[in-house]
Amino acid sequence: MTNPDFAPDIEAIRSIDSVPVILSMVKHLTGMRFAAVARVTESNWVACAVDDSIDFGLKPGGELVLESTICHEIRQHQQPVIFGHASTHPVFSLHHTPKTYGLESYISIPIVKANGEFFGTLCAIDSVPANIDEPAITKTLTLFAQLIAMNLDTHRHLEATQIELNNANELGRLREQFIAVLGHDLRTPLSAVRMSADLLESKTEDKRSLNLIAAIRNSSVRMGVLIENILDFARGRLGGGIPVQRKLVDDLQQTLQLTLAEVKASHPQAIFIDELDVPAGVYCDELRISQLLSNLLGNAVTHGSNSTPIILKACAENDEIVISLTNQGTPISAQLMPLLFEPFSRAEAGQRCEGLGLGLYIASQIAMAHNGTLSVTSSAESGTCFVASFPARFKWV
Missing domain, CATH: 1.10.287 (Helix Hairpins)
Known part of the structure; x- marks a missing residue:
């Protein structure tokens, strides 16, 4: 029964389409008849993929006692281990792993992820000797191990x-x-x-x-x-943006006048001066333009001076509709200016405000949805002036 803790690792290796080909190539290059990708941790050795022609008995999910394997040592030093004839080798003739499993030939390459995490090994074994002293074999298998590690990193990124x-x-x-x-x-x-x-x-x-x-x-x-x-x-x-439904509007000026009248009625203490000269046939969403103006007027009433008039102008300039609103009062601070058209900006800048601080953000989004802009200048001498402009008609008309 597969240890559920290692099911994700087995699945990650299984998802790499090239692993069966890699294991087949390892067997072909080394002449050995068993090849595998193993997950090696501090306490477990788990087979993740196997190509077995000697009936060694391991399947994906199968485990070996970690201390009985050489991979336990490889995990610590992260260097390849290779021998082609264990019984005549000066070190591995005395090692417990070849004796335990009856091995004569063995090759194991560490699989290390990009972040330095040791995953396990790409290994091959056989009960008969093999000629694996060629440096090209080690180099090729190292490249295979790196390819598996790269695919594991890709799998992790895809999961994330x-x-x-x-x-x-x-x-x-x-x-x-x-x-x-x-x-x-x-x-x-x-x-x-x-x-x-x-x-x-x-x-x-x-x-x-x-x-x-x-x-x-x-x-x-x-x-x-x-x-x-x-x-x-x-x-x-x-x-993805405030939706607008633009069409040709012949009475945008009347819409602006009605918007101004509504604000006047709800703020009788404010003084307004308006100069409106908007032509017919403007391509816009008049309800959204009304909302833009209402937000600008509300902002001017809230932050302007009650003793000086708020001046509203609207006209056509160079195939654009330009709406400007000027009020006197405390100039906008340099700290707040870069945040002005962001939501909740006044609260973020430590300013006292009424409402949620969304009005100017929404006004700017409406201007943007009309392929236009909303800008502001502010000084003690000239007051604060918001200017919204957008194309009056289709650009190809």
């Missing part, structure tokens, strides 16, 4: 790659579950909260109650934005 692939597949499965939770299990109850707030508002005129209902509605809207941001992050970071 398979584990990584399985982990990646599991991550993909968890990602899909994660997106499903966000898309259904969170948004559904949130919609119920919003509908309940609308229903309560229609049934009361008490000012204090109306204020509480407004707070509930505003919180639910904010929660909805956070959920959508996390959902887009999951798609973009884990799934």
